Amino acid sequence: MVKDNNSIDGFVRRPRSNGAPGGDDAIGGLSRRGSTGAIGQPKKPRRGRRIHVAGAGHSDNVGISRLTPPDELAASRQSRSIGESMDDLVDNADGPGQGPFLSPPEPTGSGRSGILRRRGGASKPGKKPRSRRRRIIKWTILIILLIGLAIGGFLLYRAYVEGSKVFGGNILSVLTEAPLKKDANGRTNILIFGTAEDDEGGTHDGKNLTDSLMVLSVSQDKKDAYMVSIPRDLWVKYNQTCSVGTEGKINAVYLCASGDGQDQKAGAAALQSKITEVTGLEVQYYAHVNFSVVVGAVDAVGGVDVTVETDDPRGILDRNFDWKCNYKCYYVKYAKGQRAHMDGEHALAFSRARNAQGGYGLGNGNFDRERNQQKVIVALREKAMSVGTLTDIGKVMNLMKAMGDNLRTNLEAGEARSLLKLTGEIGADKIQSISLVDEKEPVLTTGTMYGQSIVRPINGVYSYSGIKAKIRKAMSTGGSDSAISKEQAKVMVFNASGRSGAASAVAQELEENGITNNGLGNVTLRGTSKYSVYKLSGTRNLPATEEFLKKTYGVSEIELAPNAVATRVAAGTDFIVVVHR
Structure with missing residues (x-):
């Protein structure tokens, strides 16, 4: 409806003549207007509530409660604008053209003037009045939205605070993925090492010795992961002079380079370099944890379930932690094969147990x-x-706090997001452990140095070639469970090319792929191709190894070895590879 300058929401101001008061059809200078705009004739008023209009010398009965003056009407409408906007979101049943207080008059039929109605009063047939229930729904939705925004904001804030403690770079870059650094083989290698500066209040000697050393190697392409533990007692040379000398156990490298924990980054960098030297893996990142990380993280996710393995039929018992229950219990005691649920403290004790104070089931000490x-x-x-963990806000918050207070790393926020995503993409069956002391193919042994009990390579102190070869072989062939590794073939390599080191290069390639080098030698033997591959009359049936040799060295068949080399092989040899040029 188009309003003229003398109308207010359907009421037309009718000028009074000579200041006379309004007649029967006037209410305070306002007249009722019908659907045609004509002045309505006086009719018998409809039953309704009595109203009083300021400035009018009479009263009349009409179908409204009160006629609001223009200035009050405007103020009242402004005060309810927010509520009416929310009403429109929940219920738009009023239809266009109807205001929050007075509805425009409806046509009432022949000559009858329109009747003014209050909103919520009489309505059109079939139209349901606004219910209190809808208003409750409206405000409930609003409150839920506000609570959701508050929780989301709090989580973002906590993530920012805890993340800023841990990761380098701009913490906001966690919103986007950043590429992880990789070595020449496409693998990302992370050194995880632990210190005990939070144990016993951090006042004990050796709090900055790294008694836990592990390398986690992941491949973004293969979606696999390998874990290699480095014995804390491995004897190494330090790259500097420190309080413990110029050589010693590897667990003192961090202590030396960090100035007993004063420079964490320098200590971590030195340890990264030494682990690269020992394992042959280029270590791009590190994660430095303490005891509180293990306890806090395990408790944050509601505990962990671990299958107990041991050679002892009785299971595992370690008495070193019974003081935690005032010696009224066995704090670390599990049956063989038990699927044990552990909280943070028990998981930490289980990770540290080695029968140092008596017990059974951990006969290999530190290796166990x-x-x-x-x-x-x-x-x-x-x-x-x-x-269940990722959807539990409490667990997520506790996990972030455990990491934020106790984890130090050189991973930047965007790299950490990429690593987290990759971790989720790697199946449990694709996570393998590489043991450097397994009975089938050990590369480490124990010994003594300057009166100390140590761990050293079988090849000799400071000689890490065997460690490197075993790690390369495991990662390139899929671990000890690969078909080639299971066959345990032995190959001898002869150099007929005259080039120094030709046989050694082939032997290293074989070892990296799970095949044992059974010796090297020189021979005079002509060939039409670069390589020749032979087998002996007593060679076992080793199909996986045979297929690998044919494919790698470009031969269609493996023939019996000629006498020139057959008579010179070491005992137990299965195949012979000759390098001709």
Whole structure:
């Protein structure tokens, strides 16, 4: 409806003549207008409530409660504008053209003037009045939205605070993925090492010795992961002179380079370099944790489940932690094969147990401890990536706090997001452990140095070639469970090319792919191709190894070895590779 300058929401101002008061059809200078705009004739008023109009010398009965003067009407409308906007979101049943207080008059039929109605009063047939229930729904939705925004804002704030403690670079870059650094083989290698500066209040000697050392190697392309534990007692040379000398156990490298924990970044960098030297893996990142990380992270996800493995039929018992229950219990005691649920404190104790103070089931000491540490990490990863944890706000917050207070790393926020995504894409069956002391193919042994009990390579102190070869072989062939590794073939390599080092290069390639080098030698033997591959009359049936040799060295068939080389092979040899040029 188009309003003229003398109308207010359908009421037309009728000028009074000579100041006379309005007649029967006037109410305070306002007249009722019908659907045609004509002045309505006086009719018998409809039953309704009595109204009083300021400035009018009479009263009349009409179908409204009160006629609001223009200035009050405008103020009243402004005060209810927000509420009416929300009404429109929940219920738009009023239809166009109807205001929040007075509805325009409706045609009433022949000559009858329109009747003014209050909103919520009499309505059109079939139209339901606004209910209190809809208003409750409206405000409930609004409150839920506000609560959701508040929780989301709090989580973002906490993530910012805790993330800023841990990651380098701009923490806001966690919103986008950043590419992870990779070595020449496309692998990302992370050194995880632990210190005990938070144990016993951080006042004990050796709090900055790294008694837990592990390398986690992941491939973004293959979607696999390998864990390699480095014995804390491995004897190495330090790259500087420190309080413990110029050589010693590898667990003192961080202490030396960091100035007993004063320069964390310098200590971590030195340890990265030494682990690269020992393993042959280019270590791009590190994660420095303490005891509180293990306890806090395990508790944050509601505990972890670990399968207990041991050679002892009784299971595992370690008495070193019974003081935690005032010696009224066995704090670390599990049956063989038990699927044990552990909280943070028990998971930490299980990871540290080595029968140092008596007990049974951990006859290999530190080597058993390293294996159990890997078990706890795998169990924690599985629990942290589970739907039940990721959808539990409390668990997520506790996990962030545990990491934020106790984890130090050189990963930047965007790289951490990429690593987290990759971790979720790697199946549990694609996470393998590489043991450097397994009975089938050990590359480390124990010994003594300057009166100390140590761990050293079988090839000799400071000689890490065997360690590097075993790690390369495991990662290139899919671990000890690959078909080639299971066959345990032995190959001898002869150099007929005259080039120095030709046989050694082939032997290294064989070892990297799970085949044992059974010796090197020189021979005079002509060939039409670069390589010749032979077998002996007593060679076992080794189809996986045979297929690998044919494919790698470009031969269609493997023939019996000629006497020139057959008579010179070492005992136990299965195949012979001759390098001709």
